[in-house]
Amino acid sequence: MKIALVGYGKMGKIIDGIATSRGHEIVSRLNETPTSEILNDPDVVIEFSNPEVAFQNIKTCLEQSIPVICGTTGWLTQKPEVERIAAANNTSFLYGSNFSLGVNLFFALNEKLADLMKNLGEYNVQLEEIHHTHKKDAPSGTAISLAEGIIKNNPNFSAWKLEETAEDQLGIFAIREDEVPGTHSVFYRSDVDEIEIKHTAFSRDGFALGAVIAAEWIQGKTGNFTMNDVLFG
Template identity: 50%
Template sequence: MKIALIGYGRMGKEIEKIALDRGHEISLKIDVDNQSDLTADNLKKCDVAIEFTIPASAIDNYKLCFEAGIPVVSGTTGWLDRKEEVYENCESKNGTFFYASNFSVGVNLFFELNRKLAALMSDRSEYDVEMTEVHHTQKLDAPSGTAISLAEDILNVSPTKNKWVNDKVPASNELNITSEREGQVPGIHTVKYESEVDYIEITHSAKSRKGFAFGAVLAAEFSAENKGILTMKDLLNL
C-alpha cells in the first residue's frame, strides 16, 4: 500500500516506521519545508493518506484528499466545530474519511470501559465526576480530543451534567476537565467519581507514541478497503 504522510513530525516519523515494518511504502511525505508538494496530482499516486498536522490546515488537507479520490485518516484534533462540513464534503465526493480522537487500541477499549462505568454511575447521585488529562508541553489543544470524547460519553448518560468545561471551578451541571502539560508525557487520561466516603477512578496511561502510530496504520489499512465515514468502532468491531 502506498501511503501519503501529511505531517512529518514525531507522530509522522513513528507512523513511517510501523508502516514500513508492515510492508507498506511511504510515497509522499509533507512537512513544513515542502508544502507545495501537497497537490491532488501527487495524492492520486497514493492509496491512502494519514494526516497529523494542526487544526488550521487539517480541513483543507482533508478536502484535497477527497478531491484526489483517496481515503484520508485524520489524527488531528481541535477542528470538530467544522465536523459536519468535513463529513458533507466527504460524502459529496463519495470519499472515505477515518477520524479518531485517539488511535490507540488500548484507549478505544478505555472508551468502552468509560461508557460502561458512566452508565453504572448514572443513578448514583452521591458521586460527582471529574476528569484530568496530562500531555507533553508541545500539545497545542486543551483539553485533548481524547478527553472530550470521554467527557461527551459521560454527558450522554448523566442526569446531572450537561456540558464540560476546562480548568475552572465547575457549576453543578458541569463536568470539569483539568488539563496539565508537562515534559514529554504521551498521554494520561483519568476519570474519577468521588463521594464523601470513597472514590472510583479509571486511568489510561500511554507509555509512548507507538500505540497511537500502530492504530493509525491499522486505520489506513482498513480505510483502503472500506468506504464512507469510519471510526475505531468500525475497525475494532466495538
C-alpha cells in the same frame, strides 16, 4: 498499500516506521498542503498535522477521492463539512481523537462506568488529562471524547468545561508537563471513597500503530467512520 503522510512531525515519523515494517510503501511525506502532484497517487492519506491546517489538508485529499485517516485534534467545528465532502466524493474519512487500541477500549469502559454511575448522585465526576508541553489544544481530543461518552450516558450532564465540575457542566483538568505522551483519568469521588479509571500511554507508538491499522481497515470502504468501527464494527 501506498500511503501518503500529511504532517511529518514526531507522529508522522513513527507512523512511517510502523507502516514500512508492516509492508506498506510511503509515497509522500509532506509538511505542506497536499496537491495531486506531490501526493503521488496514494491508496490512503494519514493526516497528523496542526489544527490550523487540518481542514484544508483533509478537504484537498477527499476532493481527489482519496481516503483520509485523521488524528489531528482541535479543528472539529469543521468536521460536519469534511464528512459532507467525503460523501460527495464517494470516498471515506476516519477521525480518531486517539488511535491507541488501549484508549479505544478505555472509551468503551468509560461509557459503561458512566451508565452504572448515572443514578448515584453522591459521586462527583471529574476528568483529568496530562500531556507534553508541545500539545497545542486543551483539553485534549481524547479528554473531550471521554467527556462526550459520559454525557451520552449520564443525563445529569449537558456539556463539558475546563477546570472543576459544576452543576451540569462536566469538568476537565488539562495539565501540561515535559515529555508526557498522554495520561487520562476519570474520577468518581464521594465523601467516603473514590473510583478511578486511568489510561497511561508509555510512548506514541500505540497511536501510530492504531492509525496504520485504521488505514488498512478502511480500504474498499466508503463513508465516515471512527475507531469504534475498526475495533467493534
